[in-house]
Amino acid sequence: MIVLGGTFVLDLAVAVQAFGRRPSVFSKIRDEPEPPYEIGVCGLAPTPTSLGFTMSDLKPVDWITGADTVVVPGLEAPWAPQDPAVLAAVARAAADGARLVSLCAGAFVLGQAGVLDGRRVTTHWALADEFRAAFPRADLVEHALYVDDGQILSSGGMLASADLCLYVLGQDHGQSYANDVSRVLVSPPHRTGGQAQYVKSGPRPSGPLSPVLDWLDEHLAEPLSLGHVAAQAHMSQRTLVRRFREETGDSLSVWIARRRVERARALLEDSRLTVTQIAHTAGFGSTESMRRHFLTYAGTTPRAYRDTFRGGMPATSAR
Template identity: 40%
Template sequence: MLTSVAVPVIDGVTPFEFGVLFEVFAVDRSDEGVPRLDFKLCGERPGEPVRMGLGAFLVPDHDLDALHTADLVAVPAYATHDGYPPALVDAIRRARTLLSVCSGSFLLGVAGRLDGRRCTTHWRYADELAERFPAARVDPDVLFVDDGDVITGAGTAAGIDACLHVVRRELGAAVATTIARRMVVAPQRDGGQRQFIRPTSVRADSLQPTLAWMLDRLDTEHTVASLAEHARMSERTFARRFAAETGTTPHRWLTAQRVLRARQLLEETRLSVEDVARLCGFGTAALLRHHFNAVVGLPPKDYRRSFAHDHAAVEPPEA
């Protein structure tokens, strides 16, 4: 259970990546049922301003010892990829669970926390990360990588995806969806989507009506032909534009949304796994179990047992 988040800051911490961590983990949304987290800003010398650049400063109110007890240590990007304070490196080495955004992954590498692990960073720095830390298995294409107690996110907006993934993993889909709605961002982007999408002349929101239509009809069978017809495009144009705007295929996107919907139903209702499968568009419980386990890492019943809001709302045993 996630109850505390600590963020280490040093000179050169980047404003956007820090802002992502603050927005997801520090803003009080308890009025909407989001658990309030104990958020700590940590530095080598509490009370001493840390320069962000352009005349902006942060003032940490905790020392680096707070990193040792936090449930999650969330590392923003820094202007440097080296020369970190030794005390910070040691604290990262001993942290329970780590999340890095963008080039914050380099601090994890220096601390040895990427050795033998699959990880990612901003695509511009992926080659450098792989070269400096050859024991790490760097995937330069994905939005984020969840490797258990080490989660690494790619650049900029992908950091939001990584943070929301952690919230979803630790606090449930409903909490993540509430935060995403307040931030006006998509509640679910598959971590395996491509991080770098070639720019096109197409408006970024041109498929939004069709995506919304799909979300309202997750229990319906969709084909590229039917989706292209709704979007009033040829199948070839639709497939190309879908990949350009979402970074994935219609099938993978639908599967991710169906799994997300299944998580919400398992958390919030007493519906049987068979009914959840039907309402989410998987058709059969067996197909739901296959996709759910591949994405979440747990069978649906085990997920419900752990994350149901009302633990009495667990599916009754089969006769």
């Protein structure tokens, strides 16, 4: 495992816990006290972490030479140039056939090491644009929790690191073993859906079409044909289509569908409306239409989304 400046402590901790020494409670599940791997945490000491404290008890970077697996946790500023010695060590490990595992933004380090060309890879959804710009020859699978591309494995946001680590354990030691580690972590061995259900749009950039976009937001529950919107914008349909894509990057129909899904997500999280009521309030017209669009843009179903993000009563509560 490689620790770099600004390494996310949670990523590192998840990997050390998954692959390192077993906690004493594991003996209640399996009589296997020995860790399944010999692990070493490497870096250019002293190294500041994302939480401000410094790690100094690190093995030298070249310790990864000959390693079967190299794990690169995420870091605070993944676009920053990394030390050439670190990148050279990662590249050598790849050339020697080591399995490379990036957690969260660790994919940027693999990209800088030049090992991602033509590879399927994922990273945190909020870094997708920066990743594509930096490594256009990599095949970014933006909304996956994790991706297995053979020698290269990668995960999305920080807690998706646990998903990938459990997957690796299952590949190396069998699913039953990975399931038992997940029981200790009190984490599902496999989560349904992907990162799309966690994506949240930022503030909308302002532009010439801002008044039209505001109007669309106010009328999402209504039928919105191209002709209707063009008349509201005082443009021909052809001009609206061209300007809409230039300003938003989407077609009108896709933009409306995305906004309706966002509206439905907010209502699923915060309201007591039924799924059917939300479908009509958000402008889908039917629960089946909302379900189809949810699967397309959120990677899950409306009911599953509500179960995940609505929350429930605390376990100690009583009526």
